[in-house]
Amino acid sequence: MTGPQPPRPAPVIDVRAATKSYGRGAASVHALRGVDLTIESGEYVAIMGSSGSGKSTLMNLLGCLDVPTSGRYLLDGLDVGRLDERQLALVRNRRIGFVFQSFNLIPRTSALAQVELPLSYAGVRARERRRRALAALELVGLADRTDHAPNELSGGQQQRVALARALVTAPALLLADEPTGNLDSHSTADVLGILDRLHDAGRTIVIITHEDEVAARAERVLRLVDGLVVGDHRRTRTPASTSASGAPPRPVPLDEGARR
Amino acid sequence: MNPVEVLRFAVLGLAANKIRTALTMLGVLIGVGAVILLVAVGNGSSKSVQESIQRLGTNLLTVSHTAGGGRFGAAGQGSALKDLTPDDAQALVDKTSAPHVRSAAPVQTTSQSITYAGQSVTVSQIVGTTPDWFDTTNHDLARGSLFGTEDVTARRKVAVLGSTTVENVFGTEDAIDKEILIGGIPFRVAGVLRTKGGNGAADSDDTIVMPVTTMRDSLTGYGSLSSIAIRATSAADTVLAQDEVTSILNNRHRITGSAQSDFRITNQQSLLSANDEADKTFTVLLAAVAAISLLVGGIGITNIMLVTVAERTREIGIRKAIGAPRGAILGQFLAESTLLSVLGGGLGVAAGLFAARFEVVGIKPVVVPSSVLGSFAVSVAIGLFFGGYPAARAAALRPIEALRHE
Numbered sequence: 001m002t003g004p005q006p007p008r009p010a011p012v013i014d015v016r017a018a019t020k021s022y023g024r025g026a027a028s029v030h031a032l033r034g035v036d037l038t039i040e041s042g043e044y045v046a047i048m049g050s051s052g053s054g055k056s057t058l059m060n061l062l063g064c065l066d067v068p069t070s071g072r073y074l075l076d077g078l079d080v081g082r083l084d085e086r087q088l089a090l091v092r093n094r095r096i097g098f099v100f101q102s103f104n105l106i107p108r109t110s111a112l113a114q115v116e117l118p119l120s121y122a123g124v125r126a127r128e129r130r131r132r133a134l135a136a137l138e139l140v141g142l143a144d145r146t147d148h149a150p151n152e153l154s155g156g157q158q159q160r161v162a163l164a165r166a167l168v169t170a171p172a173l174l175l176a177d178e179p180t181g182n183l184d185s186h187s188t189a190d191v192l193g194i195l196d197r198l199h200d201a202g203r204t205i206v207i208i209t210h211e212d213e214v215a216a217r218a219e220r221v222l223r224l225v226d227g228l229v230v231g232d233h234r235r236t237r238t239p240a241s242t243s244a245s246g247a248p249p250r251p252v253p254l255d256e257g258a259r260r
Numbered sequence: 261m262n263p264v265e266v267l268r269f270a271v272l273g274l275a276a277n278k279i280r281t282a283l284t285m286l287g288v289l290i291g292v293g294a295v296i297l298l299v300a301v302g303n304g305s306s307k308s309v310q311e312s313i314q315r316l317g318t319n320l321l322t323v324s325h326t327a328g329g330g331r332f333g334a335a336g337q338g339s340a341l342k343d344l345t346p347d348d349a350q351a352l353v354d355k356t357s358a359p360h361v362r363s364a365a366p367v368q369t370t371s372q373s374i375t376y377a378g379q380s381v382t383v384s385q386i387v388g389t390t391p392d393w394f395d396t397t398n399h400d401l402a403r404g405s406l407f408g409t410e411d412v413t414a415r416r417k418v419a420v421l422g423s424t425t426v427e428n429v430f431g432t433e434d435a436i437d438k439e440i441l442i443g444g445i446p447f448r449v450a451g452v453l454r455t456k457g458g459n460g461a462a463d464s465d466d467t468i469v470m471p472v473t474t475m476r477d478s479l480t481g482y483g484s485l486s487s488i489a490i491r492a493t494s495a496a497d498t499v500l501a502q503d504e505v506t507s508i509l510n511n512r513h514r515i516t517g518s519a520q521s522d523f524r525i526t527n528q529q530s531l532l533s534a535n536d537e538a539d540k541t542f543t544v545l546l547a548a549v550a551a552i553s554l555l556v557g558g559i560g561i562t563n564i565m566l567v568t569v570a571e572r573t574r575e576i577g578i579r580k581a582i583g584a585p586r587g588a589i590l591g592q593f594l595a596e597s598t599l600l601s602v603l604g605g606g607l608g609v610a611a612g613l614f615a616a617r618f619e620v621v622g623i624k625p626v627v628v629p630s631s632v633l634g635s636f637a638v639s640v641a642i643g644l645f646f647g648g649y650p651a652a653r654a655a656a657l658r659p660i661e662a663l664r665h666e
Contacts, residue, residue, distance in 0.1 A: 065581055066659075085586055086585055086586070089580070089583050089584065092582065092583040092659070093582065104578045104663070105578075107575070117582060118582045121579075121582065121583050121585065121588055122583065123262075165582060169583070
């Protein structure tokens with residue numbers, strides 16, 4: 001993991017000349033046309049772009065849900081293109097937490113079971129699994145909704161369950177694909193508040209959005225147009241945005257349950 | 261993922277759609293149950309026929325007179341066919357020339373109406389024979405006494421009645437030493453036979469047995485005997501006994517080639533094996549019908565698993581996105597289909613065994629253990645095999661493909 005210069009670890013995300021096209025021949029669509037992207041550990045990055053700009057395609061590559069047509073993707077210095085199916089499952093399970101716009105919870109399954117699921121696949125024992133899942137649910141403020149199935153939860157609560165599920169394995173990288181796209185303003189504030197606190201705790205976060213208000217929380221904003229990165233702005237966040245985030249009044253220590 | 265986890269996911273998956281699960285299991289249940297029950301029915305019918313033949317005695321041989329072509333038809337060829345006589349029967353009991361014949365009895369049959377106390381009853385079979393007949397054909401005495409050798413030589417008018425005949429003629433009255441009229445001639449009832457049980461069409465208990473001499477004197481006259489009943493020393497010796505009987509009768513009737521033969525020997529053993537053959541065909545046919553229904557049940561499982569996988573492709577995508585290895589997905593769906601078929605098959609075994617306790621169209625089913633094991637194993641194998649295919653397809657999907665599936 002450490003390169004030739006020990007004080008500087010490999011970037012969490014290192015994408016080199018990645019392209020992705022769908023279909024073949026004249027009918028093929030180029031979603032990504034050669035993206036170079038480096039994201040260091042602890043960064044909070046927003047990716048913006050109009051629909052069809054390739055931002056979701058990029059996100060799927062970053063989350064190891066899809067493979068690039070050409071180019072390389074190094075996650076924590078590890079070349080993902082060389083991994084087999086089993087190793088990819090491990091990477092998705094241990095290193096990446098993914099939050100979707102449409103929540104993607106498993107139907108007819110309680111919140112607690114949803115959050116325990118990644119730990120089940122990781123082979124964590126039942127007692128430990130339950131402890132960590134409860135801690136993750138508490139972190140997102142849903143300690144009192146553990147037995148509720150997705151259809152018994154509001155959109156905001158469902159997205160927070162999804163967040164807890166993404167966090168429970170303590171991944172280095174949290175990817176969120178328009179996590180607030182289907183939420184009202186109050187729930188949006190809840191979710192963004194949680195992301196802010198995760199960032200403060202040192203978690204690397206990449207978020208896709210087309211809302212400026214959401215992008216304003218990030219310290220770095222990338223703009224994608226027609227499958228190419230056209231803008232990369234860094235800024236320091238204003239303290240005001242943090243306090244206005246609508247975070248729960250009592251601060252929850254992030255290391256509890258989320259970190260291994 | 262340990263096996264308990266996999267099983268838990270499978271149970272949750274099945275419980276999520278109870279009606280579909282129940283219908284699929286019903287398909288397997290009917291298939292397995294049908295195999296068990298139909299094979300049991302086939303086996304039961306074969307068993308009951310065998311038992312009724314065995315009740316007569318498998319070491320029983322019957323020599324019957326070939327009346328076809330008879331004395332008159334074959335007269336032109338000059339080969340006068342000889343009658344079967346009581347002396348023929350006597351000659352067969354010979355320790356030196358027929359060591360495998362235990363006993364032999366002449367049988368003369370007729371049908372007469374009998375009268376008692378002014379009431380007339382028809383008896384299906386009246387047998388004239390010697391005392392050896394009772395032992396030869398496995399008839400036991402229930403009450404009174406049998407007639408003896410001196411009754412035969414003295415041509416006494418005594419009769420032994422079958423249990424059905426006694427009931428028809430006397431009802432609840434005691435029959436012993438009563439006088440009945442057979443063909444207008446008075447006979448004394450000496451004894452009553454033990455109930456033997458019917459073997460299908462004819463009631464073998466509706467019978468009257470009397471000395472052969474008496475019958476030939478007063479009822480039938482002195483033609484050929486109807487047959488000679490022979491008991492071999494054991495079931496294994498029937499073939500030897502048959503050969504000995506053939507050579508003795510050939511000798512007595514001066515028969516040199518089989519073409520001239522005026523008698524025919526049938527043995528229960530050959531009847532038994534002929535029946536066995538027919539019953540095997542019957543059972544195989546039934547089993548084939550049942551196997552088809554089992555196969556249809558299996559196709560039902562495959563269909564349901566394909567639908568389930570298609571419907572839950574998104575869920576599979578979610579599971580893969582949060583790091584489910586291929587084995588876990590495969591295991592979950594395989595466990596679901598196996599659980600379906602094991603539960604369905606188990607219930608089918610229970611249903612089949614339960615249904616086999618009742619008589620089906622007059623046949624008492626006899627369960628064949630191998631059909632129980634076989635059909636259960638086949639149902640589980642169908643679950644594994646036909647469930648495995650859709651499961652493998654689901655597990656091989658890339659997460660993003662599965663997630664985009666609507």
